Amino acid sequence: MSFLACRVFNEPDVHHQLVQMKHDELSVGDTLIKVDYSSINYKDALAASGRGKIMKAFPLNAGIDLAGTIESSDNSSFQKRQKVLVNGCGIGESYDGGLAQYARVNSDWIIPIPDAYDAKKAMIIGTAGFTAALAIYRMQQNGQSPGSLPKHGPIVVTGASGGVGSMAVNLLSKLGYETIALTSRESMRDYLFDLGATEVTTLDKLELSDKPLAKALYGGAIDNIGGKTLSKIIAHTNLWGNVASIGLAQSPKLDATVFPFILRGVSLLGISSTNCPMALRKKIWRQFGRELPLPNFEKILSKEIPLAEVSPYFDELIDKKHYGRLIVNCQ
Numbered sequence: 001m002s003f004l005a006c007r008v009f010n011e012p013d014v015h016h017q018l019v020q021m022k023h024d025e026l027s028v029g030d031t032l033i034k035v036d037y038s039s040i041n042y043k044d045a046l047a048a049s050g051r052g053k054i055m056k057a058f059p060l061n062a063g064i065d066l067a068g069t070i071e072s073s074d075n076s077s078f079q080k081r082q083k084v085l086v087n088g089c090g091i092g093e094s095y096d097g098g099l100a101q102y103a104r105v106n107s108d109w110i111i112p113i114p115d116a117y118d119a120k121k122a123m124i125i126g127t128a129g130f131t132a133a134l135a136i137y138r139m140q141q142n143g144q145s146p147g148s149l150p151k152h153g154p155i156v157v158t159g160a161s162g163g164v165g166s167m168a169v170n171l172l173s174k175l176g177y178e179t180i181a182l183t184s185r186e187s188m189r190d191y192l193f194d195l196g197a198t199e200v201t202t203l204d205k206l207e208l209s210d211k212p213l214a215k216a217l218y219g220g221a222i223d224n225i226g227g228k229t230l231s232k233i234i235a236h237t238n239l240w241g242n243v244a245s246i247g248l249a250q251s252p253k254l255d256a257t258v259f260p261f262i263l264r265g266v267s268l269l270g271i272s273s274t275n276c277p278m279a280l281r282k283k284i285w286r287q288f289g290r291e292l293p294l295p296n297f298e299k300i301l302s303k304e305i306p307l308a309e310v311s312p313y314f315d316e317l318i319d320k321k322h323y324g325r326l327i328v329n330c331q
């Protein structure tokens with residue numbers, strides 16, 4: 001039986017194509033999953049458009065996350081038709097990913113979908129929501145809290161209208177944090193207030209100092225863009241604040257001094273969703289709807305795209321033509 005997949009090739013240049021393929025052409029693994037939903041993350045857009053070096057082998061199906069049902073498994077702890085998800089663990093980078101009607105994975109990577117949400121909602125959360133939640137978890141483990149004394153101040157979220165940014169703004173505000181949404185798009189103002197931001201600032205109006213240690217404005221940060229903005233935010237972070245570094249949408253460069261770290265106790269926390277240890281990954285996915293609120297699914301979902309129509313969205317995502325989460329219906 002053949003099925004549809006969004007496959008990335010490297011000849012003559014890196015590009016994707018919608019192809020029909022067979023189960024025995026998929027990456028090796030002990031479990032076959034019928035994929036109901038996947039999503040388009042920044043990394044998927046870079047991989048499928050050839051605008052970033054993401055794939056470690058070719059050809060490979062794109063898609064760093066998926067949710068669906070077990071079709072067959074050599075691991076007896078999984079039953080046929082059980083609802084499961086996978087994110088990170090190298091899918092869509094080193095192994096065939098979720099932007100296909102079927103995926104074959106290693107059962108060690110599989111997470112049963114908790115009762116609090118279904119496959120569609122799991123992919124509205126997706127890698128973006130998982131990563132925002134991982135950042136919040138690490139910040140809180142390191143002492144961040146809405147009522148920390150001395151009062152830390154608001155958490156600034158950069159790239160706020162993107163997938164990770166939207167999730168971070170929404171989750172932080174539901175947890176009681178004052179949240180400043182920093183965006184490059186004035187048009188996203190109402191959307192970000194709707195998600196719970198206490199303040200919305202546009203990048204062009206942001207006046208941050210170039211000093212290595214500047215006025216303490218932020219209690220912490222969730223940063224999706226890197227570059228000069230991240231460097232300055234670190235210098236403006238208050239005593240013992242946590243800055244979670246997630247992305248590089250502006251630049252991978254960081255031009256900082258050690259002063260905020262050694263004079264204010266600021267922590268720079270690295271967030272890496274792909275290789276998050278499995279025990280912590282399971283814990284974070286289980287927290288949604290329990291220790292962690294569920295996000296506002298309807299507000300954050302900007303579009304549901306059929307797999308057959310996915311092609312234009314990769315470039316459009318990088319060119320900031322969308323907001324929130326783009327999910328892909330694979331069946």
Ligand SMILES: NC(=O)c1ccc[n+]([C@@H]2O[C@H](COP(=O)([O-])OP(=O)(O)OC[C@H]3O[C@@H](n4cnc5c(N)ncnc54)[C@H](OP(=O)(O)O)[C@@H]3O)[C@@H](O)[C@H]2O)c1
Nearest residue numbers: 042159160161162163164183184247248249250271272273
């Ligand atoms: N570390 C990890 O494990 C991990 C996991 C997921 C994602 N990421 C990274 O996190 C970042 C966000 O991912 P995503 O999936 O949320 O992507 P996304 O939905 O495309 O969001 C990216 C957002 O960044 C802002 N942005 C884009 N280009 C920019 C530029 N040139 N200058 C300043 N801001 C810019 C835009 O927000 P505004 O319009 O609001 O400005 C955009 O919506 C990416 O760099 C991605 O690679 C890392």
